[in-house]
Amino acid sequence: QVQLVQSGAEVKKPGASVKVSCKASGYTFTGYYMHWVRQAPGQGLEWMGWINPNSGGTNYAQKFQGRVTMTRDTSISTAYMELSRLRSDDTAVYYCARVTRHIVVVPAARDGMDVWGQGTTVTVSS
Amino acid sequence: QSALTQPASVSGSPGQSITISCTGTSSDVGGYNYVSWYQQHPGKAPKLMIYDVSNRPSGVSNRFSGSKSGNTASLTISGLQAEDEADYYCSSYTSSSTHVFGTGTKVTVL
DSSP states (O other): OOOEEEHHHHHHHHOOOOOOOOEEEOOOOGGEEEEEEEEOOOOOOOOEEEEEETTTTTEEOGHHHHHHEEEEEEEGGGEEEEEEEEEEGOEEHHHHHHSSSSSSSSOOOOOOEEEEEEOEEEHHHO | OOOOOSSSEEEETOOOOOEEEEETTTTTGGGGGGGEEEEEOOSSEEEEEEEETTTTTTSSOTTEEEEETTTTEEEEEOSSOOOOOOOEEEEEEEEESSSEEEEEEEEEEO
């Protein structure tokens, strides 16, 4: 079945970086855009950016420009999200989420997100 | 990019219908038919309920329906059930090829 399995919880100090992985299975990894979304404790969903797993092209929310890097390794069907210069307000659950339809059907990452990872808790604390 | 505006809470009795609004701008909700709705229960990942304004993914109850008028999209839940109690978020594709989520709405079944 189609699923996304994320790496485990992380505890980081302010100023450090964190890299979260998202391993895809059950479908053609390079055929579907992948988004990253985060949710701070008690808060709403916040879109961070997307990556085209085929080309490696990315687009980030302005808020995270310069601090976030999204990459992928097609050989192991895994997407990564690295956030640097961590602050306490980066404490959140980070999700990867696959778009609903194949890149050929809906281009430019316009689609909704129908498959989600289980979430990775990142805690930033001194 | 500012978050789309949703009411903080909506409530209804079992069997009733409720509607959640999601207001954006002509650069997101009003400009594209790529509005999605997500349901999130506490401690769980979001679940896609509606995509492309009004399409339901396979397996989602037909009690959930979506629509859009101008810069405002809406999610209607008919025949409200206890299991519908959750947080709901809208999202939209934007003119910058980004996405933006709504502020979220807590649905309470009385």
